Amino acid sequence: MTELSWKHHAIIQALLSRGPLKEKDFYSMFNGLTGKNPGTDQHALQQYLLKINKALSFVHLEMRRCMDQYDGQVYYGVVNTISDEQSKLGTKYTVPQIAFYKAVIEAIVQDATAQGVVSNIDALNFKLDSQVPVASESQGGQHQVPSALKYFSMSQKAKTLDELVKDQWLNLTADGNITLGVKSFLDLRSWFRNNEVPSCHVCNEAGVKAALCQNEACTVRIHLYCLKQLFARKQREKVCPSCGNHWQHTVLKEEATHIEGDDDVTRPSQPETGLRIGSRGKKRKNNMIVEEDDVAGSNHGDEQNEGTGSQHGTATQKRRKTNRINDADDITGSGVSQSSSSTTDFRRVTRRSARLM
Numbered sequence: 001m002t003e004l005s006w007k008h009h010a011i012i013q014a015l016l017s018r019g020p021l022k023e024k025d026f027y028s029m030f031n032g033l034t035g036k037n038p039g040t041d042q043h044a045l046q047q048y049l050l051k052i053n054k055a056l057s058f059v060h061l062e063m064r065r066c067m068d069q070y071d072g073q074v075y076y077g078v079v080n081t082i083s084d085e086q087s088k089l090g091t092k093y094t095v096p097q098i099a100f101y102k103a104v105i106e107a108i109v110q111d112a113t114a115q116g117v118v119s120n121i122d123a124l125n126f127k128l129d130s131q132v133p134v135a136s137e138s139q140g141g142q143h144q145v146p147s148a149l150k151y152f153s154m155s156q157k158a159k160t161l162d163e164l165v166k167d168q169w170l171n172l173t174a175d176g177n178i179t180l181g182v183k184s185f186l187d188l189r190s191w192f193r194n195n196e197v198p199s200c201h202v203c204n205e206a207g208v209k210a211a212l213c214q215n216e217a218c219t220v221r222i223h224l225y226c227l228k229q230l231f232a233r234k235q236r237e238k239v240c241p242s243c244g245n246h247w248q249h250t251v252l253k254e255e256a257t258h259i260e261g262d263d264d265v266t267r268p269s270q271p272e273t274g275l276r277i278g279s280r281g282k283k284r285k286n287n288m289i290v291e292e293d294d295v296a297g298s299n300h301g302d303e304q305n306e307g308t309g310s311q312h313g314t315a316t317q318k319r320r321k322t323n324r325i326n327d328a329d330d331i332t333g334s335g336v337s338q339s340s341s342s343t344t345d346f347r348r349v350t351r352r353s354a355r356l357m
Contacts, residue, residue: 004051004052004055007033007034007048008048008051008052008055010033011029011030011033011048011052012052012056012063012078014029015063015076015077015078016078019077019167019168019183020075020076020077020168020182020183020186021075021076021077022073022074022075023065023073023074023075023076026075026076027039030045030048034048049063056078057081060080060081060082061078061079061080061081062078062079062081063076063077063078064076064077064078064079064186064189066182066185066186066189067185067205067223067225068182068185069116069180069185069207069208069209069210069223069224070116070171070179070180070209072224072225075182075185075186077182077183077186079186079187080187093160093163094148095146095148095149096128096148096149096152096156096160097160097163099128099131099149099152100126100128100152100157100160100161101160101164101169101170102131103123103126103128103130103131104118104123104126104161104164104170104178105180105184105188106195107122107123107126108178108179108180108208109192109195109197109206109208113212114198114207114208114209114210114211114212114221115209116179116180116208116209116210117173117177117178117179118177118178119176119177119178120161120172120176120177120178121176123157123161123178124154124157124158124161125154126157128149128150128152129149129150131149161178164181165181167181167183168181168182168183169181169183169184170184179209180208185208189205189206192205192206192208193206198219198221199221200221200222200223200226201220201221201222201226201241201242202222202223202226202227202229202230202241203223203226205223207221207222207223209223209224210222210223210224211223211224211227213240213242213243213245213247214240214245214246214247214248215240215243215245217243218240218242218243218245220240220241220242220243231247
């Protein structure tokens, strides 16, 4: 058996106790233990993983790397490499709970649209008759449904679903859909192949969540992150790699943006507005405030107009800016003084407006 150092043991123990780790968290842990950055030293990382897996093979375990097909995040975890009756005894889930989980993942991978989801309501209404072992038959030749499966109530299914989500076997989205969890992607690689789940044309992994070729006669499906790499070059023609049909990549591009990372997904519109407030933004804001003062000046006398008349254009331009002036009034409120015409007051108000935006 391969001799492992305390660093190898620490990596294994961390994955067993914490569960699957995102790549950035795993890299951070690896760097802290070994002093080597796996981002720049992949050779050191591969050597550690090979040595760990060689030792884990004696106990039918394996450290794996997988991609979450829904968000494109990379995970590392330790999985069991065999599935027999003895290994099933080690799970905390009961027979009906395992049957329910199997019914859910079967419905997800059989989704004809390759969205990789099933609704929460549909899952809770699944009947577990199809999960009966073939060996148990009655005298009439029909399957006998064990009472534990037959009377597995909806409340029990809901409780099981919560446990599966908590343990990362499944995931529940905000809109009430159930997707595969990261543990399922790590553990069910052989199950996907044995059950002939259609694979991605690019990476050859199971295409649970993927984009489909628009040609109905073509069976090609490609993960969104694989599709992004495939069409990364602008000069590359956006066609199906199998049938040559034009690929509607414009729609998929918006979904693929979600995969780039949290910064791209959660970027609000407010910072973009803030980036526009430079010297050009201040000029545009000054013009709006000056225009506001000019409009208000008709009620306050010629003195106001003389202070601001040199900063605005023709009457046509005034009418074109009226809507923006009203917007400026809503933002700045009563803080904008209409009685002052000095340049200092204009700058003060502009700065207040920029802060509010």
